[in-house]
Amino acid sequence: MIPSPFEYVSAGSADEAVELLRRHGDDAKLLAGGHSLLPMMKVRLAAPGVLIDVGSIPSLSYVRAVDGELAIGAATTHQTVATSPEVRSQVPLLAWSAGLVGDPQVRHRGTIGGSLAHADPAADLPMALSAVDGRVVVLGPSGEREIGADEFFVGYFETALAPDEMIVEVRMPVRPGQPWGYQKFTRRANDWAIVGVAAVDGRVALANMGAAPVRAVSTEQALAAGAGATEAAGLAAEESDPAEDMHADAAYRRHLAQVLTKRALISAGVPA
Amino acid sequence: MRVEITVNGSRREDEIEPRLLLVHYLREVCGLRAANVGCDTTSCGACTVLLDGTSVKSCTVLAAQASGRAITTAEGLSGPDGKLHPVQQAFRQEHGLQCGFCTPGMVMATVGLLADNPHPTEQEVREGLEGNFCRCTGYHNIVRAVLSAAGELSAAGDR
Numbered sequence: 470m471i472p473s474p475f476e477y478v479s480a481g482s483a484d485e486a487v488e489l490l491r492r493h494g495d496d497a498k499l500l501a502g503g504h505s506l507l508p509m510m511k512v513r514l515a516a517p518g519v520l521i522d523v524g525s526i527p528s529l530s531y532v533r534a535v536d537g538e539l540a541i542g543a544a545t546t547h548q549t550v551a552t553s554p555e556v557r558s559q560v561p562l563l564a565w566s567a568g569l570v571g572d573p574q575v576r577h578r579g580t581i582g583g584s585l586a587h588a589d590p591a592a593d594l595p596m597a598l599s600a601v602d603g604r605v606v607v608l609g610p611s612g613e614r615e616i617g618a619d620e621f622f623v624g625y626f627e628t629a630l631a632p633d634e635m636i637v638e639v640r641m642p643v644r645p646g647q648p649w650g651y652q653k654f655t656r657r658a659n660d661w662a663i664v665g666v667a668a669v670d671g672r673v674a675l676a677n678m679g680a681a682p683v684r685a686v687s688t689e690q691a692l693a694a695g696a697g698a699t700e701a702a703g704l705a706a707e708e709s710d711p712a713e714d715m716h717a718d719a720a721y722r723r724h725l726a727q728v729l730t731k732r733a734l735i736s737a738g739v740p741a
Numbered sequence: 742m743r744v745e746i747t748v749n750g751s752r753r754e755d756e757i758e759p760r761l762l763l764v765h766y767l768r769e770v771c772g773l774r775a776a777n778v779g780c781d782t783t784s785c786g787a788c789t790v791l792l793d794g795t796s797v798k799s800c801t802v803l804a805a806q807a808s809g810r811a812i813t814t815a816e817g818l819s820g821p822d823g824k825l826h827p828v829q830q831a832f833r834q835e836h837g838l839q840c841g842f843c844t845p846g847m848v849m850a851t852v853g854l855l856a857d858n859p860h861p862t863e864q865e866v867r868e869g870l871e872g873n874f875c876r877c878t879g880y881h882n883i884v885r886a887v888l889s890a891a892g893e894l895s896a897a898g899d900r
Contacts (some may be wrong), residue, residue, distance in 0.1 A: 470781050477742060477805045500806075507801050508783055520759070524806060572872025574789055574850065603835035639886045658871055659784070 472510035472739075479522040483608050486523045491610050491633040493519045499635055500524060501544050503572065503579035505587035519658035524580070529637060532556055539643050542607075543582025543636040547594075548573070550581055559643035562669050565651050572659045582636040586623070586629045591661040591677035593653065595622055597672035599682040600667035603641035609634040644670060650733030652736045654725055656716060664725040666705070668733040676707035678726055688730060695737035698739040702731035706724050709724075744808040746893065748773070759805050763797075766804035767814055767823040775815035779874075782876030786873030788850075789846035790814050796853030798872070813844040814821040818852065828852050828890040829844035837886030847873050851887050859895055863888065 480486035487552070490497055499505055501524045509515040523529065528723050529544035532553045539559050543548060549666065550556050551568035561718050569615035570576055584594040586603060598605075599618040606615050610633055621629050649669035653662045653676075665676030671692050673685040687704035706723035735741060745754045749773055755770055765789065769775045779787030782825050783801040791813040799812075825833065828851050839843040841888045847870065854861065854869040861869060864874035866887045867880070875883060 471762070471765075472760045474758065474760055477803070479805075479808075500803075503803065503806065504783065507803070511781070520803075522806060525809075540890055572786070573854070573869060574786060574796050574872045575783060577792075577795045578802065618777055731777070 470511040472507070473513060473516040475510075475517055476519045477522065478519060479525060482526060483523070483529060483537070483635065486521050486526070486635055486692070487608055487633060489519070489521045490635065493516060493521075494605060495632050498588070499690060500581075501580040501583040503583075503724075504575050504579040504602075505589070505663065523635065525652075534643075535640070537643065538640050541581055541639045543638060544580045545582075546583065547576035547579045547584070549572070551576060559561060559645050560601055560641055561669055562601055562644075562651060563597050563603075563641065564650040565649075565676070566593045566667065568592050569653055570643060570652075575640070575659075580637055584627060586636055588622050588626050588681070589626060589661070591665070592679050593662070593665065593676065596662075596665050596667050596676035596682045598639065598641070598668055599684060600672050601641045601644070602670075602672060603639060603670070606638035606640060607634045608637045617671045618682070619684060624680040627680075639677055642674045648736065648738035650736030652729035654729060654735045663723050664711075664729055666726065666729040666733040666738040668730070668739075670737075673705065673730060673733070675705065675709060675726055675730075678706065678711045678722060680710070683709045685726075685730060688734075692734070698741050699730050699736035701739070702727050702734055704717065705730035742806060744804055746804070746807050747811040748810075749813060750811075755804075757804050759803065761804045762800055763792075763802040763807055763812070764799035765802050766807075767799060768810065770804075773816050774816050776849075777842055777845060779842065779846075784874070785843070785846075786870075787843050789844040791853055791871065794853070794856060795882045796850045796872075809878055810848060813849070813852075815848055818848070826852070827893045828855070831886040831890035831893060832883070835882050835886035835889055837878065837883045838875075843873060843875045843877075843897075845876065849881060851890065854887070855891055855894060861887070861900075877896060889894070 496518040531542040547567040556564040675683040687707040691701040711722035777787040779785035
């Protein structure tokens with residue numbers, strides 16, 4: 470399968486990439502690892518006229534502590550996020566999540582910024598970012614702004630990014646030593662979640678339970694009021710609006726969300 | 742567009758269409774047919790090659806993205822005298838293949854895995870090769886071959 474023709478430009482810096490985005494508008498797409506975009510282009514679900522390659526910008530790949538938080542460059546690969554001692558100790562839920570994306574070859578190419586910008590509601594990292602209360606740092610023609618996970622994901626493959634903005638960094642509070650839970654229900658190895666749940670510190674986020682990652686607010690409120698995992702997990706599907714597909718109908722997804730949320734909450738240290 | 746790629750140790754320059762996938766570049770421009778197009782959807786791993794020493798699925802990389810970098814295919818593993826690489830030798834010895842279609846990808850994924858983790862457990866081998874599908878062997882002999890190659894490579898390192 471061969472993508473439609475396009476013009477390829479390699480950007481030397483994030484500023485240059487934003488300038489190229491501004492110039493080409495909606496016809497351009499950013500390419501980092503390309504592991505979400507290229508498969509869509511090969512089946513022609515996407516046919517951008519211009520690809521702006523940001524995958525070779527060295528200053529976009531890093532993991533570092535900033536002001537008591539963790540900052541990860543947008544072009545950092547899943548492999549680096551999954552194996553970084555800093556991520557594993559400071560935000561273990563995120564490292565675990567990155568290690569579940571695809572397979573080793575996919576993790577060698579795919580990037581955290583790319584996965585978040587792609588905004589597949591069934592994907593691991595959008596759910597993880599929501600669970601850890603993370604946010605993205607976005608660069609546009611007028612400078613940087615920060616967008617929290619819950620505002621960033623707008624709908625199916627849709628984010629709050631303007632056409633001339635790019636993610637340059639992902640930031641999140643650190644939670645060393647805090648228990649967390651992560652459940653990913655799949656029928657095949659390496660697949661997207663039929664339903665996913667990530668829980669830490671009283672926050673619960675769901676994957677593939679709606680057009681964007683869903684915060685299980687009713688569950689979170691029950692936890693804050695002292696409910697145990699069983700009672701709180703019973704409310705896990707309250708805010709969701711799951712789609713139906715060949716893997717599961719909506720009722721089954723709601724059921725899964727409750728079962729998996731209970732397991733995630735117990736891992737996260739909530740009494741049964 | 743012009744790309745400059747080091748393929749199996751030889752630097753080359755080619756004029757390509759930006760949409761050319763790395764696997765097609767290797768097979769059709771370079772004439773290297775080891776990397777196979779299996780699923781063409783980033784799933785099966787038959788097209789696995791090394792990009793700067795790291796395993797990648799070449800059906801999901803543009804040749805343009807490899808410009809300025811080094812690619813290793815299965816053809817680049819054996820020595821100038823045709824002597825098989827220890828991983829290739831181990832696949833042969835342990836009968837780690839039947840039809841052979843997945844084998845170049847399996848071998849390259851294994852070389853990448855052992856570079857990262859020279860002494861994997863059986864479980865680590867199975868997880869490390871989760872991006873490569875084999876429809877013949879049932880994987881047992883492949884895992885045996887990888888463990889045997891790991892032993893052989895570390896023994897060679899100690900010698």
